[in-house]
Amino acid sequence: MSSPLIEAQGLARRFQSGDGFLEVLKNVDLRIETGDTVSIQGESGCGKSTLLNLLAGLDQPDAGKLLWESSAVTGFPNDQLAIRRARLIGMVFQSYYLVPEIRILENVMLGGRIAGKTDNLEERSNVLLERVGLADRRKSLPATLSGGERQRVAIARAMVTMPKALLADEPTGNLDEATGDSIMDMLQELCDEEGIALVLVTHNSVYAARMSHSWNLRQGILEPV
Numbered sequence: 001m002s003s004p005l006i007e008a009q010g011l012a013r014r015f016q017s018g019d020g021f022l023e024v025l026k027n028v029d030l031r032i033e034t035g036d037t038v039s040i041q042g043e044s045g046c047g048k049s050t051l052l053n054l055l056a057g058l059d060q061p062d063a064g065k066l067l068w069e070s071s072a073v074t075g076f077p078n079d080q081l082a083i084r085r086a087r088l089i090g091m092v093f094q095s096y097y098l099v100p101e102i103r104i105l106e107n108v109m110l111g112g113r114i115a116g117k118t119d120n121l122e123e124r125s126n127v128l129l130e131r132v133g134l135a136d137r138r139k140s141l142p143a144t145l146s147g148g149e150r151q152r153v154a155i156a157r158a159m160v161t162m163p164k165a166l167l168a169d170e171p172t173g174n175l176d177e178a179t180g181d182s183i184m185d186m187l188q189e190l191c192d193e194e195g196i197a198l199v200l201v202t203h204n205s206v207y208a209a210r211m212s213h214s215w216n217l218r219q220g221i222l223e224p225v
């Protein structure tokens, strides 16, 4: 069996809430292997974004272990996590998070720079912008783009880092159905071509069913759908 790219073992996360604690994640086990496609569904507030943040090492669990490519990274200092994350993980969010002051091409290139993937960066960024249908908008500022166009830029920005796994947190959550469908097709196509594992948090059960493994997060644990 191949070694997993990302493995969660018994992850737990709680947050202070008033006088007590809100136990959001209780005991989450998950394995993401090369090329896997995985969906995570669940009610609003059940902890899906919390889980993605833990898998990406952007937050630390209160219990349990996170392994990246079979090496335990729980408790690693942030600077070391950032270096390892850059080699492994790309992220796409519901609200895009583009830098408003810089042009589209520069936004995509910035993703590569932050991840230290600077070889042929401008050329690769242009190829990706062409791929997501925005070559002619490369000099535009994010504010002049529609939501679907901004999300396509965010996908190009994640892809330019050449991740082994892409974590997408409701990437179609702010888009109409037709635009959401085209974003999903694009995400799946790009991941499939490059052999990138896709972890998709979604409220859309049709998109979830397109993944090869589907999970529901309920009461702090993952259950198969």
Ligand SMILES: Nc1ncnc2c1ncn2[C@@H]1O[C@H](COP(=O)(O)OP(=O)(O)OP(=O)(O)O)[C@@H](O)[C@H]1O
Pocket (backbone or CB within 6 Å): 015, 016, 022, 024, 042, 043, 044, 045, 046, 047, 048, 049, 050, 051
């Ligand atoms: N930093 C934090 N401090 C306190 N509570 C938090 C924090 N982050 C998340 N929570 C709480 O944890 C719960 C899970 O939040 P999370 O954002 O993971 O839910 P979600 O499943 O992604 O929801 P949605 O579908 O609405 O995006 C919520 O009740 C939220 O208020």
Ligand SMILES: [Mg+2]
Pocket (backbone or CB within 6 Å): 048, 049, 050, 169
């Ligand atoms: Mg969320």
